[in-house]
Amino acid sequence: MRDGEKGGEKSGRKASTKAGAKAGAKAGANTAAPAPADRRVPRQERAARTHDALLEAAGEAFAERGFEAATMTQIAQHAGVSIGAAYQYFPNKDALAFALRQRYGDEMDARWSALVAGHDSAGELPLAALAERVIDLMVDLMSAYPAYLPLLSVALGFKRDAAARNQLRQRFAALFVRYRPALEAEEAYRIAEVMLQVIKSLNPLYAAAKPKERKLLVAEYKGVVAAWLAARLG
Template sequence: MASDIDETGRRVPRQERAARRVDALLDAAGEVIAERGFEAATMTEIAARAGASIGAVYQYFPNKDALVLALRTRYGAEMDAKWSALFAEAVEVPVPVLVDRLFDLMVEFMASHPAYIPLLSVSLNFRRDAAARNRLRERFADLFRLRKPALDAAEAYRLAEVTLQIVKSLNLLYAPAKPKERKLLVAEYKIAVTAFLLARIG
């Protein structure tokens, strides 16, 4: 067999050729959703953009929700790699520099993945694994304890939750804003998060 079935009912490729086809479908889905929005994007258009038959799309994605979940999962993996690079040096840099890099990473990611913002508001019938949802909070909590060893685990995790909730709230304001306003919003968020972290972890 060239693939397995995951919990969403979609076929997951195991062979390199099949994996490349799925990557092409996800690339096409990202392009179409960025241009037309989630609701207007169709599986037929995504197939055509990828140079594939509609049957090939449904072979791997039983519906549009499954396709979007796979795209979100891919974005999550890419973002996780970027977080890892950030955390590798985060203990050594001053808090304002850390916050600058954190938001710059997010802004660059949104610019290079134009479907990311439209997908934020899409409600899917699938839920992320709890461990996956908590992984980033735990990494931030670990970072905060490295920077301030006096923090206990519960307090560090709470600070991580608050930090990430503030950071995530940027998305709601950022999505509809004009380019100039987006820059101003990011600057305000950097001030807010820097002040919070300086007060809590120095």
């Protein structure tokens, strides 16, 4: 082999070795440094935890002190965050109360929807039992979230999402058709709408009543709703 060829071969091997080393170093650097999206995940999780902590603290403050007496400073302290951080998530008490109302409404819809989904045939749940379960689920929610009732009287301009409201009524309407197959869809929807409005009218009475009176009110509402459903669907 000529000297020129040998020199070219050596130069090629050296260049190849250097390129491989550079590529390996680059790959190692990529492995060691996660992508920005990976680094954002923990921050997102912390943000979600802070958001939930503020809502939980606000719910407790509104239940114990009332909406007017509770302050953002108290809520932030109870949540374990600075007041500046609290304002980054919620600009004022109204925003916290609005978010809580939204959360409570979503959970109430979820509980009622689960009740409907759990009964595929009319024979599984008599109408009286249906009325009892629907009301019990709402009372259970009020017990689980003591701020639920106090926030109902706060003027927030809150209104449930129309699509969510319609979906819940459609589910009850479909259930009612199974009880009475000849029922028109429009009539079934109307019965569902009236039933839910009647049940929700318990809220202000329940909020104003003493504990012993609350049990009696709940029993009265169960009787009213059961009798009305029997008259319309029986």
